[in-house]
Each structure stands twice: as C-alpha cells, then as structure tokens.
Amino acid sequence: MTLSRYSSRLITGCVLAALLLSACGNQDAENVPAPSPAAVPTLAPSPAVSAEPSPEAKPVIGGITSGLTGLPLEESILPRPLAVMINNAPAARPQSGISEADILYEVLAEGGITRLIGIFQSHTGVVKIGPIRSIRPYLIDIGESYGGVTVHAGGSQAAYAILQKGKKDDMDEIGRAGAYFWRDKERKAPHNLYSNAAKLREGADKLGYAGTIEVPGYLFTDPDDLPAGGDASAEFNVNFLLKSYTVGYKYSTERRTYLRWVNGKPHLDLNDGNPVEAANVMVMGADHKVLDDVGRLQIDIELGGEAVLFQRGQVQKGRWSRKPGDVIRFVKKDGTEALMYPGITHILIVPNSPSFSSHIEYAPIPGST
Numbered sequence: 001m002t003l004s005r006y007s008s009r010l011i012t013g014c015v016l017a018a019l020l021l022s023a024c025g026n027q028d029a030e031n032v033p034a035p036s037p038a039a040v041p042t043l044a045p046s047p048a049v050s051a052e053p054s055p056e057a058k059p060v061i062g063g064i065t066s067g068l069t070g071l072p073l074e075e076s077i078l079p080r081p082l083a084v085m086i087n088n089a090p091a092a093r094p095q096s097g098i099s100e101a102d103i104l105y106e107v108l109a110e111g112g113i114t115r116l117i118g119i120f121q122s123h124t125g126v127v128k129i130g131p132i133r134s135i136r137p138y139l140i141d142i143g144e145s146y147g148g149v150t151v152h153a154g155g156s157q158a159a160y161a162i163l164q165k166g167k168k169d170d171m172d173e174i175g176r177a178g179a180y181f182w183r184d185k186e187r188k189a190p191h192n193l194y195s196n197a198a199k200l201r202e203g204a205d206k207l208g209y210a211g212t213i214e215v216p217g218y219l220f221t222d223p224d225d226l227p228a229g230g231d232a233s234a235e236f237n238v239n240f241l242l243k244s245y246t247v248g249y250k251y252s253t254e255r256r257t258y259l260r261w262v263n264g265k266p267h268l269d270l271n272d273g274n275p276v277e278a279a280n281v282m283v284m285g286a287d288h289k290v291l292d293d294v295g296r297l298q299i300d301i302e303l304g305g306e307a308v309l310f311q312r313g314q315v316q317k318g319r320w321s322r323k324p325g326d327v328i329r330f331v332k333k334d335g336t337e338a339l340m341y342p343g344i345t346h347i348l349i350v351p352n353s354p355s356f357s358s359h360i361e362y363a364p365i366p367g368s369t
Contacts, residue, residue, distance in 0.1 A: 022362055026042055065215020066122040068102040069247050070342035078121050080213045083143025084151040086116040087133040092191040097129035099269035099276050107349040112242040112297050119146050120197060128271055130194035132173065135159045138299045145327045147213040149204045153193050156296055167207040177203050216327045221339035229315035236362030238283055238348055251313040257343060258310060279343025281310040282330050284320040285356030286349050306356040311341055315362060
C-alpha cells in the first residue's frame, strides 16, 4: 500500500523570531514560473518512526469502503486522488469544495498565511474547487504521499525544480494545464481561480497521467465505538503564527464531527453552505525554517514528532510518524497506529517553536462524547 518515493530529512530547528519577521512581510507572495533547476539541496535520508497497526482494528463487513475515509463506496474502483493547493488568504474565504475533500491539510506558507491541501478521491463529482494557489516543495510531498496528481497555479523556483527534475504528474494553471481551470468574475485575482473534479480528471487523462493508482489507507474503527485513553475535549483552538488568525473546532454530538471555525465564525463551504467538518482532527508539530527574505519555508514532514488527535469529543496525546513512501499517521503512546473514525480527516501542521503545545488551546469538558 505504499508509493515509490525517497525519504529525505529536512533541516530541523525553528527560530520563532525569523517566522515572526516573515509574517510582517508579503502575506501571499508568489513566483512567476521562471523555474531554475538549481534549487533543491540533497539532504541525507533519515529513518522514520515505526507505526505498527493496532491489533484491535476491525475488518469492514459488507461492501467496499474508501481507504481514506472508511465510508462506503458506490464504485469498486476509485480514481487517482487529486492533491489541490487551495488558497486560504482572507480574501479567498469561504472556499469551494473543501467539505468534500477526503483529507484536508492546513500548513503555513510565507507571511504567516496558511495553505490548504485537499486530497480528493471518493467525491468524484465536486462541482467547484478553489480558489487554487501555488505550490511549495513540502506541499508537493504531502500530495504525492497519497499518489495524487498535484494541482496548482505557479510555485516557487524550488518547487518547479522538483516538478521538472522528477517529471512529476502535475497540473499547473499557468503551464500546459491552463485549459482545465477558470477565473470567477465574482472575485478579484489572484483569489478567483477554480476548477472541478471532472475538468481536472479530464486534463490528467489528456496529459497521459495514470487514472488509478495504489493509495495508502488508514485503519478504521466502528463508528459506534468510543475512543479509549483520552481526555474529554469538545472544543479547541489552533494558532499557527499570526495572532489575527485562529482556527477553532467544536464537537457536535448530533453529527459526531468537529465543526471548523475561523476567527470565531463557522467555516462553511461556498458550494452548498455545508459546514467544514471532520471526524478526526490531528494537530502535529514540525520543525519550520525560514529560507529567504520573502518568508518561504522549509518544513520537516519526515522526522515525526508530537501530535494530538481529536475524535468523538476526546483528545489523546501521541506522536506523528511517517515511513518512507507512506502518509503521515498518528501513533498512540503504546506504539500502535490510532484507529480513525469513518469520515473526513483534517491534519494541521504547526511549528514546534516556541513549543508544540503553545499552538493548541483546549480544555477538558466532561460528558462531551
């Protein structure tokens, strides 16, 4: 269930002062595609922490389910995932289609603004996705860990160097895939670039990319089981860097999901007004390093580190782990992989500096499950 790729160790260590300096600069800087093959240092590989499957994993009974969501499928064969880079600047919200991503990542880009990476596979009829934005090296890595076709508009020189040298399967709006995107006149550029699942899959087929691929999956538990070994936590907040930007999640006992909030307001999908929600929310700490005066970052998503997992109104502490060629997984204190609840999973990557815990605020609330 793994994909062929190499594991590399990014430079560790995060200087908060440097990050704060970058937050004062350009909040959404982008590069015009003038790729320079010079760009990516070769770093020594490093072993990943092992995450052994939990022995209490329950087999799915009856029907076929998604390996990413654990939910039943109507089709026996799923298409290859699309890894779409989604704008999260204030002018880009609310976004379209993010409530239909199987997996939704949030990670810092330059200037303290975060970017969303939507992994779309089981929802094949998403009518509008975006706004779509540019690519960075660590964003390529996240999408490729699911075997996804990388969907973006522009990118840094380092990212272009990786795409070109590796002859990656990507769809770039300002490259040869421009015909499969459109601009929405209701919004101002650069916050108005969109596509949809049908157009992107049509474009990927025209470009000769594989339509299906082996995708790593997660382990799932019965939706009626309650998590064990955690503390009650029906609400929590995550701060990435800027004081003006806080992500919140509130547990809904009726929906059995965490509903996402941004700066105190519900985060809704513009397509249908549905809440952006997740059955599983993992917050993980990673080393961040500022690379230049624009504020571009290097983020370690290989080495592993502290993490917390929110499910069914409870939180448990553990670690995140990633084997070579695999996706990021949550490992419990006993060393086994945590079971996910069927549904969407959100993964938020915050800096380790000044400490991992400084980016998360939650209070145990009894009786929230």
